[in-house]
Amino acid sequence: MIRVAELVWWWAAAVGVWLLTLSSVNGQDLVVAAACGLPAAVAARSGRRAVGGCWRPRPGWIRWAVTLPPSILADTARVFRTALRHARDERPPGRVREVALPHDAPQPVAAARRALATLALSSTPGAYVVDDDPGGHRLVVHSLSESTSPTEKAITR
Structure with a gap:
């Protein structure tokens, strides 16, 4: 079944x-x-x-979806501002940073969090996940923003 x-x-x-x-x-x-x-x-x-994949997502993670629309709107505006500014500025836009994830005890829960967090963070136009570190419980993210998005805050709680 x-x-x-x-x-x-x-x-x-x-x-x-x-x-x-x-x-x-x-x-x-x-x-x-x-x-x-x-x-x-x-x-x-x-x-x-x-690959032996096994995910055990938590029902509470559905709240991440609620944070996506405001994050997408804010990032869309940020992308357009950055494109206009970058035409005059020589510095490359954005920065690479680490996003620490909570430590989920069972491996299937931690794997599900990494995968779904990657999907959620990369769903906004101003950020994407470059790499993940399963042992370090973190994601490496390229972002146009210096601040933390509502989606990122929900994921890291």
């Missing part, structure tokens, strides 16, 4: 990503997305098993 649930999860994720990339959706798009989603789901599950 767990195998089927995981395949359904990966299939839904693949179909969702496919449909999000379309400007409009019709019946043919749905059929193609559903058909292409199945081999993608099988490949994703096989890949996860090959």
Whole structure:
């Protein structure tokens, strides 16, 4: 049953990503997305098993999604300001810094936090995760901002 649930999860994720990339959706798009989603789901599950991946996300992490819209809006404005300023300035924009993550005891919980934090932080236009350090419980982030975003604050709590 767990195998089927995981395949359904990966299939839904693949179909969702496919449909999000379309400007409009019709019946043919749905059929193609559903058909292409199945081999993608099988490949994703096989890949996860090959690397021994196991995630145990916590339900409270869903609050990170609430912080994304304000972070995306602020970063969008920051990107445009930086682009205008960078045309006159010779210094490269942004900086690389470390984001310390809370220490989650079981490895599957820590792995899930790193993966989902990487997704959340990289979802904003002004930051992306360059590297992670599983042993040091930290992410290396390139950011246009000197301050901490609401999403980053939620992740590091």
